[in-house]
Amino acid sequence: xxxxxxxxxxxxxxxxxxxxxxxxxxxxxxxxxxxxxxxxxxxxxxxxxxxxxxxxxxxxxxxxxxxxxxxxxxxxxxxxxxxxxxxxxxxxxxxxxxxxxxxxxxxxxxxxxxxxxxxxxxxxxxxxxxxxxxxxxxxxxxxxxxxxxxxxxxxxxxxxxxxxxxxxxxxxxxxxxxxxxxxxxxxxxxxxxxxxxxxxxxxxxxxxxxxxxxxxxxxxxxx
Amino acid sequence: xxxxxxxxxxxxxxxxxxxxxxxxxxxxxxxxxxxxxxxxxxxxxxxxxxxxxxxxxxxxxxxxxxxxxxxxxxxxxxxxxxxxxxxxxxxxxxxxxxxxxxxxxxxxxxxxxxxxxxxxxxxxxxxxxxxxxxxxxxxxxxxxxxxxxxxxxxxxxxxxxxxxxxxxxxxxxxxxxxxxxxxxxxxxxxxxxxxxxxxxxxxxxxxxxxxxxxxxxxxxxxxxxxxxxxxxxxxxxxxxxxxxxxxxxxxxxxxxxxxxxxxxxxxxxxxxxxxxxxxxxxxxxxxxxxxxxxxxxxxxxxxxxxxxxxxxxxxxxxxxxxxxxxxxxxxxxxxxxxxxxxxxxxxxxxxxxxxxxxxxxxxxxxxxxxxxxxxxxxxxxxxxxxxxxxxxxxxxxxxxxxxxxxxxxxxxxxxxxxxxxxxxxxxxxxxxxxxxxxxxxxxxxxxxxxxxxxxxxxxxxxxxxxxxxxxxxxxxxxxxxxxxxxxxxxxxxxxxxxxxxxxxxxxxxxxxxxxxxxxxxxxxxxxxxxxxxxxxxxxxx
Amino acid sequence: xxxxxxxxxxxxxxxxxxxxxxxxxxxxxxxxxxxxxxxxxxxxxxxxxxxxxxxxxxxxxxxxxxxxxxxxxxxxxxxxxxxxxxxxxxxxxxxxxxxxxxxxxxxxxx
Numbered sequence: 001x002x003x004x005x006x007x008x009x010x011x012x013x014x015x016x017x018x019x020x021x022x023x024x025x026x027x028x029x030x031x032x033x034x035x036x037x038x039x040x041x042x043x044x045x046x047x048x049x050x051x052x053x054x055x056x057x058x059x060x061x062x063x064x065x066x067x068x069x070x071x072x073x074x075x076x077x078x079x080x081x082x083x084x085x086x087x088x089x090x091x092x093x094x095x096x097x098x099x100x101x102x103x104x105x106x107x108x109x110x111x112x113x114x115x116x117x118x119x120x121x122x123x124x125x126x127x128x129x130x131x132x133x134x135x136x137x138x139x140x141x142x143x144x145x146x147x148x149x150x151x152x153x154x155x156x157x158x159x160x161x162x163x164x165x166x167x168x169x170x171x172x173x174x175x176x177x178x179x180x181x182x183x184x185x186x187x188x189x190x191x192x193x194x195x196x197x198x199x200x201x202x203x204x205x206x207x208x209x210x211x212x213x214x215x216x217x218x219x220x221x222x223x
Numbered sequence: 224x225x226x227x228x229x230x231x232x233x234x235x236x237x238x239x240x241x242x243x244x245x246x247x248x249x250x251x252x253x254x255x256x257x258x259x260x261x262x263x264x265x266x267x268x269x270x271x272x273x274x275x276x277x278x279x280x281x282x283x284x285x286x287x288x289x290x291x292x293x294x295x296x297x298x299x300x301x302x303x304x305x306x307x308x309x310x311x312x313x314x315x316x317x318x319x320x321x322x323x324x325x326x327x328x329x330x331x332x333x334x335x336x337x338x339x340x341x342x343x344x345x346x347x348x349x350x351x352x353x354x355x356x357x358x359x360x361x362x363x364x365x366x367x368x369x370x371x372x373x374x375x376x377x378x379x380x381x382x383x384x385x386x387x388x389x390x391x392x393x394x395x396x397x398x399x400x401x402x403x404x405x406x407x408x409x410x411x412x413x414x415x416x417x418x419x420x421x422x423x424x425x426x427x428x429x430x431x432x433x434x435x436x437x438x439x440x441x442x443x444x445x446x447x448x449x450x451x452x453x454x455x456x457x458x459x460x461x462x463x464x465x466x467x468x469x470x471x472x473x474x475x476x477x478x479x480x481x482x483x484x485x486x487x488x489x490x491x492x493x494x495x496x497x498x499x500x501x502x503x504x505x506x507x508x509x510x511x512x513x514x515x516x517x518x519x520x521x522x523x524x525x526x527x528x529x530x531x532x533x534x535x536x537x538x539x540x541x542x543x544x545x546x547x548x549x550x551x552x553x554x555x556x557x558x559x560x561x562x563x564x565x566x567x568x569x570x571x572x573x574x575x576x577x578x579x580x581x582x583x584x585x586x587x588x589x590x591x592x593x594x595x596x597x598x599x600x601x602x603x604x605x606x607x608x609x610x611x612x613x614x615x616x617x618x619x620x621x622x623x624x625x626x627x628x629x630x631x632x633x634x635x636x637x638x639x640x641x642x643x644x645x646x647x648x649x650x651x652x653x654x655x656x657x658x659x660x661x662x663x664x665x666x667x668x669x670x671x672x673x674x675x676x677x678x679x680x681x682x683x684x685x686x687x688x689x690x691x692x693x694x695x696x697x698x699x700x701x702x703x704x705x706x707x708x709x710x711x712x713x714x715x716x717x718x719x720x721x722x723x724x725x726x727x728x729x730x731x732x733x734x735x736x737x738x739x740x741x742x743x744x745x746x747x748x749x750x751x752x753x754x755x756x757x758x759x760x761x762x763x764x
Numbered sequence: 765x766x767x768x769x770x771x772x773x774x775x776x777x778x779x780x781x782x783x784x785x786x787x788x789x790x791x792x793x794x795x796x797x798x799x800x801x802x803x804x805x806x807x808x809x810x811x812x813x814x815x816x817x818x819x820x821x822x823x824x825x826x827x828x829x830x831x832x833x834x835x836x837x838x839x840x841x842x843x844x845x846x847x848x849x850x851x852x853x854x855x856x857x858x859x860x861x862x863x864x865x866x867x868x869x870x871x872x873x874x
Contacts, residue, residue: 012331012409014745022334022408028841029400032848033438039852040442040472044457046856047468047863069801073794080790083831090780129455147456147463154455158446202831206824212797213816217804220812407840435851471859522854526862536869538862 027196055148057219068216078107079205086198089191129154236736251336257322267309274302279695295678296363303366315487326730329411329746334404342397349391356380370458370469374450399433413748424511425490428518440476474525482521488625498726499575500567503753513552546596576651577628584620609669635719639736642712654701660694779836789830
């Protein structure tokens with residue numbers, strides 16, 4: 001397999017170490033741009049939650065916490081299977097690699113399915129910002145401004161939507177990787193695409209790790 | 224009859240290694256991609272310049288006789304958008320940086336050649352969106368897209384233009400990513416960090432800003448588009464949103480973006496001054512680290528654009544004080560360049576004329592920056608021509624002087640041809656004179672209180688406006704000259720030797736134009752940069 | 765190898781992490797998810813958000829250090845991750861320095 005790996009060396013690199021170092025570094029820098037990309041939305045969230053804590057709390061309480069927690073667990077499982085996929089590639093177990101990639105894909109699909117179900121609920125309840133938006137405070141004594149609740153849902157959809165779009169892009173890439181693995185393209189010496197995709201997938205997981213408490217858990221549920 | 228092609232006898236280089244439009248559009252050679260950028264960026268420069276011409280003609284008289292206010296709003300908006308996002312930001316990095324960084328560090332190419340080509344296509348795609356918006360009638364929000372005007376009231380093509388800039392941003396991100404990885408991982412043996420040319424340091428700092436800042440403008444424009452399309456209320460005060468939050472997000476990128484424009488020009492100037500003084504720049508490490516310092520400090524000061532935007536007074540004070548920090552590394556650079564020239568035998572070549580012009584104009588632009596960084600003065604001059612003059616001294620006087628200086632310095636290397644020396648010196652002087660005549664009167668106009676972005680003005684301001692418009696016509700002529708004689712040199716200019724200026728630096732060790740692989744043998748670096756006293760000893764291979 | 769630039773910051777040293785580390789991290793992440801959900805049902809007043817965010821930071825750090833191998837990576841990788849977080853904090857803190865202090869000064873008429 002060593003001869004195969006040599007063909008993957010692009011002409012402008014001196015050796016494989018240099019090529020792999022460059023790709024890994026590039027991926028990390030890309031992830032930094034992703035941090036800043038999501039960061040803009042997180043900043044908007046911080047700004048408006050500081051300004052309208054009650055409306056954000058009331059709006060947050062309409063979300064389905066058990067579903068959110070389950071989805072978090074699903075995503076953590078997919079992170080584990082992804083880490084195991086990278087591990088399998090590194091020790092050269094191709095069948096195991098394919099199994100773990102498929103598991104990751106399935107878990108990602110489950111996450112998106114649950115997310116779609118939650119979106120559906122929000123549509124039914126008229127919690128989607130826009131002309132049909134309708135928000136009634138559960139606490140009649142301290143009603144909140146529906147405009148401010150609408151801001152919460154705007155950010156909810158923007159953040160989870162951007163996150164979900166990253167998952168969808170990730171799912172497409174997993175399919176490509178599964179096909180490559182099925183053709184025995186990866187070796188313990190060269191499986192850079194798997195490693196780099198692993199970094200991406202874990203990053204998407206981290207975004208959700210923050211979205212879950214910020215969107216679902218900010219307000220005590222039993223006051 | 225078949226004419227023998229003269230190129231058969233020429234040694235192979237990156238230009239004649241392959242022929243046909245496909246060999247250019249699908250190339251992965253960083254040098255060819257730089258040429259692709261050069262062509263499109265130049266086209267955008269002249270398009271943006273055309274809008275400036277129309278603005279200056281309109282302002283020659285106090286009355287609104289050429290265009291009405293709506294058209295005028297679109298003119299300055301399109302001028303700003305095209306010049307900032309499609310000319311200044313890609314100009315030096317994507318053309319000169321792309322061409323030179325691998326040569327300067329002794330690499331065969333950038334780390335990711337395919338991504339490099341992709342970034343050009345993304346840039347073109349972003350440009351197409353923006354041109355589409357322009358054809359349909361343009362945008363009238365100003366290049367800053369301030370909300371809620373841009374989201375709720377403007378009757379122009381905000382979404383298409385916003386998408387264009389959003390897409391274009393990914394081109395800048397990918398270029399910056401490529402440069403950082405290249406500088407970290409592709410250096411030739413012996414090319415340590417403190418042997419890197421200052422041009423490379425400047426581009427490293429620029430790339431940091433592109434990577435850390437550009438994603439924020441991307442997500443901001445995304446929110447802007449959502450808000451305009453769906454009225455979700457994020458920036459609409461009527462729905463509880465905060466329009467000033469938009470300004471924070473916008474300037475978090477767009478203030479550092481000014482350093483994306485000026486830092487590469489500083490890198491160019493460091494190279495030129497060192498070469499034509501034939502000595503190492505005074506205080507190499509200070510110049511190198513001041514680039515990084517500018518990139519870092521540049522992210523701490525954006526609030527000085529919001530002094531009159533109902534930002535809190537306390538934040539205003541903090542941002543005002545932090546803004547002065549940027550003056551420190553900027554001044555270090557200016558002092559070091561002048562110290563380099565001190566007691567040197569300065570050769571007044573064309574690139575050197577641009578470099579000296581840069582120092583003077585950047586100093587004026589930088590010092591007036593201190594004026595507007597001061598809270599009290601800024602309240603007086605905000606949104607007047609004082610600010611317009613200030614940032615044109617940086618962006619035109621600084622960035623474009625640096626760009627033209629760099630183009631003249633490396634033209635023999637890029638094209639393998641020499642340009643006409645008399646013409647080029649003449650045009651450098653014309654540009655310097657025309658620039659000052661255009662923009663210096665605007666400082667006075669602004670101080671007297673003429674607001675920017677109006678197409679009519681009281682008659683007492685006419686003298687300075689006529690001076691400015693006269694200067695603009697000289698400046699415009701000055702920009703056309705290099706376009707003509709540089710194109711002329713492509714066909715009729717004398718062949719350039721490998722090292723026409725007697726410069727050190729790896730890019731001058733290879734042929735002009737370089738071969739596709741840049742170097743016959745990967746160079747081994749044994750010396751610091753700028754060893755002018757012992758330059759015979761620098762060897763390749 | 766001789767042609768490679770003399771870097772001190774190597775990231776390739778191939779480190780194969782034992783799988784039990786992954787399973788341990790995985791278990792910790794699941795437990796923390798359970799804890800943070802459980803605490804959301806207890807009224808801690810304004811401390812709910814701090815607890816939730818602290819747990820989130822711990823979880824994110826676990827994923828970064830072990831699943832993303834930052835713990836075994838070069839200094840350069842660590843610097844890049846840190847700079848991303850640092851710039852994010854610049855953006856948050858400097859913007860909030862405006863938004864949080866706007867009410868401090870009494871403006872006539874407001």
